[in-house]
Amino acid sequence: MSVRLGLVMLPLAMAACEELRTPQVLPPAILSGEPSSGAPLRAAVEATTASFANQGLGLAGHPADAALALARFEAIAAEVDNRRAWPALTPSIGYAMNIARNENRAAIGAAQQASSAEVIQALGLVAQRLRANDRTGAAEALRAPTFEPGGEVTLDRLAEIGPLPAAEQAMAALSRDVRRLDLDGGWAGAGPWWQNGAPGGITDGLGRGF
Secondary structure, three states: OHHHHHHHHHHHHHHHHHHHHOOOOOOOHHHOOOOOOOOHHHHHHHHHHHHHHHHHHHHOOOHHHHHHHHHHHHHHHHHHHHOOOOOOOOHHHHHHHHHHHHHHHHHHOEOOOOOHHHHHHHHHHHHHHHHOOOHHHHHHHOOOOOEOOOHHHHHHHHHOOOOOHHHHHHHHHHHHHHHHHHHHOOOOOOOOOOOOOOOOOOOOOOOOOO
16 A cells, blocks of 8 residues: 555655756846846845835836836845845844735735745736736736736726835835945845846846836
């Protein structure tokens, strides 16, 4: 019996191993862009802080910009969580980023249980397609269950997005701490994208003014 069970489970185990070896689908090109002359992660922090400043006034009525800003925020929040670039980051910033991420998702109807990769991928596609005047394609990128209800409803929420105070405060605090780490030498100085930005990777151009 145990031999037969092992034979049944073997294909499942091999499939799981293959899934672990398979790279995740890279986000759309609008998030990668041209290589940055400076540190991409620092540029991403600066751009995202600016997007949410002044109660996010610059995002109102600009759904493509809102989608890109929210995608950037998700990516930066993931970096704060894993602390690869910032091992000496003030711990309270992680809590602030998580609270803000929940607020951001609630504002547009993104599922709280969705993975950051799913949300980033979808919002990046939305920004890309809206800039290409493809509203239908943008709505199709906002699928359930990642977005609730998704589609045109979520597009309307992006266009009418209001102030996101938790995101504004979290990004302001992160920017201050990044400046502190610059002075203290608190960057880890390792990893893929905050140094050079892998071509086609989400982080390569997150800080650029798309």
